[in-house]
Amino acid sequence: MRTKDLSYWLFLAPVLLALTLVVIVPMLLGVYYSFTTWNGIDTGEFVGFQNYIDLFKDERFLDSLWFTTKFSIVSVILINIIGLSLALLVTGRVRSSKLLRTTFFMPNLIGGLILGFIWQFIFIKVFASVGEIIGMESLQGWLSTTDTGFWGLVILMSWQMAGYIMVIYIAYLEGMPKELLEASEIDGASTFQRFRYIVFPLVAPAFTVSMFLTLSNSFKLYDQNLSLTGGGPYNSTEMVAMEIFKTAFTQNAFAYAQAKAVIFFVIVAIIALVQVYLNKRKEVEM
Amino acid sequence: MKKKWDIKLEVFGGLLALLWLAPFYLMFVNSFKSKKEIFMDTISLPEQWSFDNYITAFEELDFMRTLFNSLLITVVSVVLIIVFSAMAAYALSRAKSRLSTVLFFTFVAAMLIPFQSVMIPLVTVFGQFEMLNRGGLIFMYLGFGASLSIFLYHGALNNVPRSLDEAATIDGANRWQVFWHIIFPILKPITVTVAILNIIWIWNDYLLPSLVINTPGSETIPLKMFFFFGEYTKQWHLALAGLTLAIVPVIIFYFFAQREIIKGVSDGAVK
Numbered sequence: 416m417r418t419k420d421l422s423y424w425l426f427l428a429p430v431l432l433a434l435t436l437v438v439i440v441p442m443l444l445g446v447y448y449s450f451t452t453w454n455g456i457d458t459g460e461f462v463g464f465q466n467y468i469d470l471f472k473d474e475r476f477l478d479s480l481w482f483t484t485k486f487s488i489v490s491v492i493l494i495n496i497i498g499l500s501l502a503l504l505v506t507g508r509v510r511s512s513k514l515l516r517t518t519f520f521m522p523n524l525i526g527g528l529i530l531g532f533i534w535q536f537i538f539i540k541v542f543a544s545v546g547e548i549i550g551m552e553s554l555q556g557w558l559s560t561t562d563t564g565f566w567g568l569v570i571l572m573s574w575q576m577a578g579y580i581m582v583i584y585i586a587y588l589e590g591m592p593k594e595l596l597e598a599s600e601i602d603g604a605s606t607f608q609r610f611r612y613i614v615f616p617l618v619a620p621a622f623t624v625s626m627f628l629t630l631s632n633s634f635k636l637y638d639q640n641l642s643l644t645g646g647g648p649y650n651s652t653e654m655v656a657m658e659i660f661k662t663a664f665t666q667n668a669f670a671y672a673q674a675k676a677v678i679f680f681v682i683v684a685i686i687a688l689v690q691v692y693l694n695k696r697k698e699v700e701m
Numbered sequence: 702m703k704k705k706w707d708i709k710l711e712v713f714g715g716l717l718a719l720l721w722l723a724p725f726y727l728m729f730v731n732s733f734k735s736k737k738e739i740f741m742d743t744i745s746l747p748e749q750w751s752f753d754n755y756i757t758a759f760e761e762l763d764f765m766r767t768l769f770n771s772l773l774i775t776v777v778s779v780v781l782i783i784v785f786s787a788m789a790a791y792a793l794s795r796a797k798s799r800l801s802t803v804l805f806f807t808f809v810a811a812m813l814i815p816f817q818s819v820m821i822p823l824v825t826v827f828g829q830f831e832m833l834n835r836g837g838l839i840f841m842y843l844g845f846g847a848s849l850s851i852f853l854y855h856g857a858l859n860n861v862p863r864s865l866d867e868a869a870t871i872d873g874a875n876r877w878q879v880f881w882h883i884i885f886p887i888l889k890p891i892t893v894t895v896a897i898l899n900i901i902w903i904w905n906d907y908l909l910p911s912l913v914i915n916t917p918g919s920e921t922i923p924l925k926m927f928f929f930f931g932e933y934t935k936q937w938h939l940a941l942a943g944l945t946l947a948i949v950p951v952i953i954f955y956f957f958a959q960r961e962i963i964k965g966v967s968d969g970a971v972k
Contacts, residue, residue, distance in 0.1 A: 416795040422876040426792035429785040430847040437844025438811050441822035455825050508707035518718040524951050526905030528923045533728050544743045586967045635815050638907050659817050680818035687813050
């Protein structure tokens, strides 16, 4: 097949059309609109960087950005620690390995919106009754303060995503040459030494992949945020994705919301490119 | 090599699994209780296993229709993504040129764009063309799903020798026949991966349908669940029955395809 052939273009046509109309055109239009006073119908007038200047003074937006960053850092660390631990557990000396994998992975099949509702029940109702039984005041009214709302989101996200990350670590752990581990065991290496000097360097590539996935998923979180806390109390647990949505569709500030969306894209793209760069550098070393 | 068995690790794993399942247990047992019983006790089993909550939730969710909508949108979208992404990846992998490289990287780069960055223009543009309906939604899923699928198919196609194409062409097959009769069947393992990754995402998607679907009766499960939950926020017995109903199809799917699902997710992430 050559690029001049008609068949080449026929094979490509459906996805090219879909990608262009669904991603490329809206992206370009969006960048253009972010420099205007667009209201969803009329383009309005060209205002240059005004929307961008405004958003850096917008406390609600900056708060959501900061909240999202904090959330993402904590989630990435926790999810990777839990995910790797689960992977080591199920590739270890257990017979119920398959059943355990199936269990830990299960939350990932269910949508974030539904998981958020389930956990809303747990944080509000179950935590309250457990708190009453064991006499812990601090378990009352979860999700009604900023701090507990933050940890509620972290717990939900870790519980959901650890199983996904586990699957990625398992793939690398199982591809590890068994002879190395056996030899080190015969040579008298402790469990910690084996992990530190053999397992850890060999799963390092998995770390890059899972870090990228957890970081971008945490940063773009919307459904769980919506169903667990709805951004409350007083918008204090509102993450960037939700803030952009509300600016656009609740306040009808389309151009302004679009400027926020462009900044959001820039941040996500930088995160991704830094990851790719670090990944490449590591590959060269190995 | 025979693995030694570690009973402590086994017990620890079991306890951890129970902890992992606790949210589902709590949802399930409380979905059979009355409003008052949930208020009194959220931990123990219900005094009576009453299906009243389920009957109400089933009707209010218009469950059979909602389930059908989700199935329809997911199946049609995933089939289109598979067919068109495989075809596109085939063209890109067989016609090696600068153009193919540019197109391939355009598709891959599109994965970087978060949905929120295109969401507002997307909805307004499709709105102007009266495409905010199920057809439009399926077309959007094709656009958003194509990138990863083409990436995965492209990787797999590079391992399919070109001599196969040539042999079939000499035997008189045209492009279309070569692809569907020779190449596509070889791609079956990666097709399973592509299908699973897209099914999980599209089935569970809430945000896009919430923006695109606005006719009553064509809601998907997450969309209907959002409205249902809003109505019954203070009535946990009904809300929980609805949530349980909503996840039953997924659990059934998982029960039958767990091996493929876990393998598909792992292949998708590693490749």
